[in-house]
Amino acid sequence: xxxxxxxxxxxxxxxxxxxxxxxxxxxxxxxxxxxxxxxxxxxxxxxxxxxxxxxxxxxxxxxxxxxxxxxxxxxxxxxxxxxxxxxxxxxxxxxxxxxxxxxxxxxxxxxxxxxxxxxxxxxxxxxxxxxxxxxxxxxxxxxxxxxxxxxxxxxxxxxxxxxxxxxxxxxxxxxxxxxxxxxxxxxxxxxxxxxxxxxxxxxxxxxxxxxxxxxxxxxxxxxxxxxxxxxxxxxxxxxxxxxxxxxxxxxxxxxxxxxxxxxxxxxxxxx
Amino acid sequence: xxxxxxxxxxxxxxxxxxxxxxxxxxxxxxxxxxxxxxxxxxxxxxxxxxxxxxxxxxxxxxxxxxxxxxxxxxxxxxxxxxxxxxxxxxxxxxxxxxxxxxxxxxxxxxxxxxxxxxxxxxxxxxxxxxxxxxxxxxxxxxxxxxxxxxxxxxxxxxxxxxxxxxxxxxxxxxxxxxxxxxxxxxxxxxxxxxxxxxxxxxxxxxxxxxxxxxxxxxxxxxxxxxxxxx
Numbered sequence: 001x002x003x004x005x006x007x008x009x010x011x012x013x014x015x016x017x018x019x020x021x022x023x024x025x026x027x028x029x030x031x032x033x034x035x036x037x038x039x040x041x042x043x044x045x046x047x048x049x050x051x052x053x054x055x056x057x058x059x060x061x062x063x064x065x066x067x068x069x070x071x072x073x074x075x076x077x078x079x080x081x082x083x084x085x086x087x088x089x090x091x092x093x094x095x096x097x098x099x100x101x102x103x104x105x106x107x108x109x110x111x112x113x114x115x116x117x118x119x120x121x122x123x124x125x126x127x128x129x130x131x132x133x134x135x136x137x138x139x140x141x142x143x144x145x146x147x148x149x150x151x152x153x154x155x156x157x158x159x160x161x162x163x164x165x166x167x168x169x170x171x172x173x174x175x176x177x178x179x180x181x182x183x184x185x186x187x188x189x190x191x192x193x194x195x196x197x198x199x200x201x202x203x204x205x206x207x208x209x210x211x212x213x214x215x216x217x218x219x220x221x222x223x224x225x226x227x228x229x230x231x232x233x234x235x236x237x238x239x240x241x242x243x244x245x246x247x248x249x250x251x252x253x254x255x256x257x258x259x260x261x262x263x264x265x266x267x268x269x270x271x
Numbered sequence: 272x273x274x275x276x277x278x279x280x281x282x283x284x285x286x287x288x289x290x291x292x293x294x295x296x297x298x299x300x301x302x303x304x305x306x307x308x309x310x311x312x313x314x315x316x317x318x319x320x321x322x323x324x325x326x327x328x329x330x331x332x333x334x335x336x337x338x339x340x341x342x343x344x345x346x347x348x349x350x351x352x353x354x355x356x357x358x359x360x361x362x363x364x365x366x367x368x369x370x371x372x373x374x375x376x377x378x379x380x381x382x383x384x385x386x387x388x389x390x391x392x393x394x395x396x397x398x399x400x401x402x403x404x405x406x407x408x409x410x411x412x413x414x415x416x417x418x419x420x421x422x423x424x425x426x427x428x429x430x431x432x433x434x435x436x437x438x439x440x441x442x443x444x445x446x447x448x449x450x451x452x453x454x455x456x457x458x459x460x461x462x463x464x465x466x467x468x469x470x471x472x473x474x475x476x477x478x479x480x481x482x483x484x485x486x487x488x489x490x491x492x493x494x495x496x497x498x499x500x501x
Contacts (some may be wrong), residue, residue, distance in 0.1 A: 150424055153403045153423070154403060157403075157405055158427075160403070200438075
């Protein structure tokens with residue numbers, strides 16, 4: 001049974017696109033057939049993170065408007081044969097998305113893939129609501145800070161009221177993914193603790209992704225962090241999260257970076 | 272002067288008025304049909320009281336005496352027959368109700384059958400899930416109880432009191448219809464704003480010592496009091 005999973009947050013810049021790419025690649029590495037769909041029409045990024053930006057011909061809007069067939073717009077990853085991308089249009093805006101168009105594309109993708117990961121744009125407007133509209137599950141990406149947590153709370157409320165599942169009396173299964181977590185700063189009380197976040201959001205935890213230079217490095221070379229350096233702390237955390245999505249029980253831990261002497265000496269650099 | 276008092280001519284004014292009558296259409300055997308009437312009367316005595324009743328005899332072929340007997344039987348049950356229709360006029364005597372024609376059928380408002388649906392409106396609202404940021408719960412009919420938390424940026428508006436078994440991080444407005452006896456209770460107070468009957472306090476004015484503790488708020492005159500719940 002295909003699963004439609006929306007990666008959302010409300011707030012921008014918390015790591016939705018990075019997480020979509022990393023989770024998508026991790027699921028594909030485990031043999032699942034995955035498509036990642038960029039809903040950020042007008043501000044697309046997922047193609048860059050996946051290193052597919054030079055191969056985009058048709059996009060989501062072309063398919064919605066019937067200009068191109070779905071098979072023409074899907075881009076297969078060069079490293080993982082199970083991973084596909086449906087890019088967003090950069091020249092249009094979110095008004096080009098229609099409920100009916102999204103419904104038919106999602107229904108089509110359901111017949112072809114095991115996982116459909118929808119990378120939601122920030123905000124609570126049309127793009128974000130259509131990205132979550134047909135979701136079965138949701139990953140709410142949250143940074144350990146109050147503004148991000150409050151926006152996530154708002155998004156959870158929308159997942160419980162504005163999705164097709166919610167409207168038909170069912171529930172969208174929700175998971176919180178905490179990204180950019182710095183255990184040192186959390187210990188010093190400069191960040192919200194995991195317990196605080198989960199207490200506020202009252203939603204199960206999918207994983208904790210540590211703040212890491214590896215994430216930026218992977219983005220810059222156009223590779224999901226789980227592919228670029230699978231041994232890195234964030235990659236391990238994403239792989240664990242993907243396994244939990246697949247129903248495995250994986251012990252929750254905060255992956256720490258193996259720090260060298262220089263890191264330890266300079267570890268207190270103000271961020 | 273021969274003043275002859277001319278009697279002033281009184282104009283007789285005729286007015287038309289229509290009434291809705293119950294139409295009884297007896298079927299044979301008449302005895303069985305009368306039992307049905309008895310059963311109806313047993314269920315709700317006074318069902319036909321004060322209502323005009325017309326006998327429609329088109330479905331049966333009754334003799335003059337039979338009609339007289341039927342009318343009498345109904346009279347025994349306190350059902351007075353206003354008129355009879357669907358019968359040959361020769362079978363009716365002067366002592367019987369008059370023949371009626373030209374009746375039109377209409378929908379009867381069976382007030383007695385329609386059980387008065389005075390299901391009392393619920394005076395409290397129970398929310399089993401957390402109230403999320405951006406959600407606004409408005410219930411002016413009474414109390415609101417939240418089993419979870421009320422997120423920052425969420426608001427609860429209640430005509431009565433507000434009970435929150437989780438953490439109150441958003442706004443709570445109780446007694447909005449002018450109920451100054453309404454109170455706000457929560458398991459943990461981190462509220463952005465508390466209001467009762469229009470009197471409010473913002474987070475800044477709430478004593479820091481109360482934060483993160485079970486608390487209640489109420490009105491004393493026009494002063495809002497907040498105290499820990501022990």
